[in-house]
Amino acid sequence: MTVSTQFAGTSVEPTELGSAARATAPAAAPSAAVRTVGELPWIEDTGKVAPKDARALSKVFFDRLQHLEEGTPEHSYARNTLIEMNMSLVRFSARRFRGRGAEEMEDILQVGTIGLIKAIDRFELSREVEFTTFAVPYIVGEMKRFFRDTSWAVHVPRRLQELRLELAKARDHLTAVLDTKPTVAELAAYMELSEEEVIEGLVAANGYTAGSIDLPTGDDNAPDSDSGRSYADTIGACDPAMELVEDFNALAPLLGRLDDRERLILEMRFGQEMTQSEIGEELGYSQMHVSRLLSRTLTKLRTGMLAER
Numbered sequence: 001m002t003v004s005t006q007f008a009g010t011s012v013e014p015t016e017l018g019s020a021a022r023a024t025a026p027a028a029a030p031s032a033a034v035r036t037v038g039e040l041p042w043i044e045d046t047g048k049v050a051p052k053d054a055r056a057l058s059k060v061f062f063d064r065l066q067h068l069e070e071g072t073p074e075h076s077y078a079r080n081t082l083i084e085m086n087m088s089l090v091r092f093s094a095r096r097f098r099g100r101g102a103e104e105m106e107d108i109l110q111v112g113t114i115g116l117i118k119a120i121d122r123f124e125l126s127r128e129v130e131f132t133t134f135a136v137p138y139i140v141g142e143m144k145r146f147f148r149d150t151s152w153a154v155h156v157p158r159r160l161q162e163l164r165l166e167l168a169k170a171r172d173h174l175t176a177v178l179d180t181k182p183t184v185a186e187l188a189a190y191m192e193l194s195e196e197e198v199i200e201g202l203v204a205a206n207g208y209t210a211g212s213i214d215l216p217t218g219d220d221n222a223p224d225s226d227s228g229r230s231y232a233d234t235i236g237a238c239d240p241a242m243e244l245v246e247d248f249n250a251l252a253p254l255l256g257r258l259d260d261r262e263r264l265i266l267e268m269r270f271g272q273e274m275t276q277s278e279i280g281e282e283l284g285y286s287q288m289h290v291s292r293l294l295s296r297t298l299t300k301l302r303t304g305m306l307a308e309r
Helices: 019-024 051-065 073-085 087-100 102-122 131-150 158-178 184-191 195-205 240-256 260-271 276-283 287-308
Strands: 005-007 010-012
Touching (some): 051 073, 051 131, 073 087, 073 102, 087 131, 158 195, 184 195, 240 287, 260 276, 260 287, 276 287
Antiparallel strands (some): 005 010
């Protein structure tokens, strides 16, 4: 069966439709008229439309789509059919990334479909370019954006992501020429950048991958390596005593203002960790008198430290 149809000034000849024309007709009634949705032909199975026929039908659907009100059933049908008919563009664009494995391919197809939808929403026949030419950059762009946003362990600005690639190429080239790893100054001179920009790019490159701190630090094959030791074991912890440094610095001048007896009692109580009774026996004071002297001295020091703050 052949179909010749014309919509809004766009003509599609029988030879252009090919198998797509056959797909628009109900299988049970080959001699019946072609079903339509509004002024558009009904396509029973978009998966059976060949790419060449899809290009011809896409022109018809785009021409009609620009005259339809968004949200109407005919607009939804036209837009959805365009997406389904051109999914081959997404699969074609995804081939260049097939080396990334089957697990990521599903995500690649999904983000590629987003690019296809953006291309359909922004395409205009007045551009006088083929839709495939217009759509592929959108589809590939979405795929690359997906890799850029998900491949890095730490998110860094796009400028630094691109700088990392340029640095890698420059380093490989200079290593081959100089027969040694290039310095920051040599990289900066070759790339016509400042040394600060090169350093920034090198530091940002560290965010591309991340390793667990539970990974072993040594080489399992080395005889003297400690294979059971992880990076976490080499990370120091905060010393609780460090919090007392500031207090000790503030306390030092206040201790210098005490008389000899007050300093002696503090030394015996907190330095030698003697009890008040032991201090009293040593100095010939009662335990009660030592307690009063100690309390008065501590109050003086406490007041002085609060005043310093």
